[in-house]
Amino acid sequence: MKTVKTIVLILCALAIASVQAKTWQVGVALANFDLNFVSILRTQMVHELDSSGMKGQFSDAKGDVALQVQQVDDFINQGVDAIILNPVDTQGVRPMMEAARRANIPLIFVNRKPEVKLAGQMAYVGSDSALSGKMEMEALAQRMNYKGNVAIIMGALSNEEARERTRAVEEVIAAHKDMKVVEKQTAKWQRNEAVDVVSSWLLNGTPIDAIAANNDEMAIGAIMALKQAKKEHVLVAGIDGTPDGLQFIKSGDMAVTIFQDAKGQATGAVQVTRAMLDKQKTAPYNWIPYATVTQANYLQFEQKNQK
Numbered sequence: 218m219k220t221v222k223t224i225v226l227i228l229c230a231l232a233i234a235s236v237q238a239k240t241w242q243v244g245v246a247l248a249n250f251d252l253n254f255v256s257i258l259r260t261q262m263v264h265e266l267d268s269s270g271m272k273g274q275f276s277d278a279k280g281d282v283a284l285q286v287q288q289v290d291d292f293i294n295q296g297v298d299a300i301i302l303n304p305v306d307t308q309g310v311r312p313m314m315e316a317a318r319r320a321n322i323p324l325i326f327v328n329r330k331p332e333v334k335l336a337g338q339m340a341y342v343g344s345d346s347a348l349s350g351k352m353e354m355e356a357l358a359q360r361m362n363y364k365g366n367v368a369i370i371m372g373a374l375s376n377e378e379a380r381e382r383t384r385a386v387e388e389v390i391a392a393h394k395d396m397k398v399v400e401k402q403t404a405k406w407q408r409n410e411a412v413d414v415v416s417s418w419l420l421n422g423t424p425i426d427a428i429a430a431n432n433d434e435m436a437i438g439a440i441m442a443l444k445q446a447k448k449e450h451v452l453v454a455g456i457d458g459t460p461d462g463l464q465f466i467k468s469g470d471m472a473v474t475i476f477q478d479a480k481g482q483a484t485g486a487v488q489v490t491r492a493m494l495d496k497q498k499t500a501p502y503n504w505i506p507y508a509t510v511t512q513a514n515y516l517q518f519e520q521k522n523q524k
Contacts, residue, residue: 232466239274242272242296242297243273246276246302248276248278248385249277249279249280251279253433253457258482259275261479261483262275267320271487278305283303285304286309286313286316294346295419299322299490299493304326317339323338325489326341327342327379328342330377330378335501336501339502340503343505344477344504344506346380346381349382349450349475354386354389356472357388357473359436360427362415364395366397366398366423367386368425369431370404370428371404372404372406377404378431382451383431408441409438410438411436412443413442414440415428415443425451430453430454433455434454435470436455452472453471453472454472454474456476456477457475458476460522462474463510463515466512469512472511473511476510478506478507478522481505482505485505498500
């Protein structure tokens with residue numbers, strides 16, 4: 218009898234040790250590896266998952282929402298313990314939310330806030346899109362002495378952040394009677410597309426005093442188009458504070474950018490994931506603050522969004 222009890226105790230101890238030693242498997246579904254900001258997110262999450270003792274599997278949706286839905290299904294079928302999702306389309310997340318709910322696994326959104334209410338084992342880690350647009354345009358308006366024509370370059374319109382940043386920029390402009398929006402077009406977050414958009418505006422001959430871009434990549438594209446056309450004195454602003462963006466701040470070609478903390482978002486997403494897996498209490502929305510960056514203070518941010 219003592220032998221049986223001893224064996225049972227040993228088996229229980231082994232079972233407990235096995236649970237304690239479990240390495241959580243996390244599927245990380247990202248919108249597009251080619252986007253500079255997403256690339257920084259990815260690099261930091263790899264580091265943070267490793268530091269937290271978790272294993273990560275990464276997928277690239279290449280900007281295709283249908284592909285991303287399939288990738289999330291694949292993660293679930295592979296038996297991951299949680300999923301971190303940077304959605305292609307912030308309005309098209311319901312299929313992935315339902316799949317995670319059915320599988321009873323945590324789903325943590327990062328960087329792009331879903332336009333659906335979160336409940337249960339779901340959370341968002343990121344920043345307030347509208348606030349970045351407001352901060353960008355307020356800083357740009359000050360540089361313009363609150364008068365002049367503004368052109369807006371928008372990100373992909375399937376993203377909440379593109380629509381919210383644009384709306385906030387327009388609200389700031391509308392508050393000043395001597396300012397107005399003269400052009401507005403999407404460049405889908407891409408530098409090369411922004412070159413084409415701004416080049417087209419310049420050919421049309423519309424007087425432009427400033428360009429507010431929804432991200433740094435498109436702001437850089439605008440600067441490149443302005444340089445090609447030898448157009449000086451047009452102020453350009455971006456959002457993200459990427460390493461490339463900060464170089465254009467340093468040179469004076471970009472007037473302002475709004476620092477979005479990619480590493481903070483990535484670290485926060487992994488920490489919330491771990492807390493959920495450990496059955497700790499978590500908040501549904503976890504906000505990471507922004508900061509305004511100009512030539513006067515860019516040195517404070519040089520190392521923060523490095524890959």
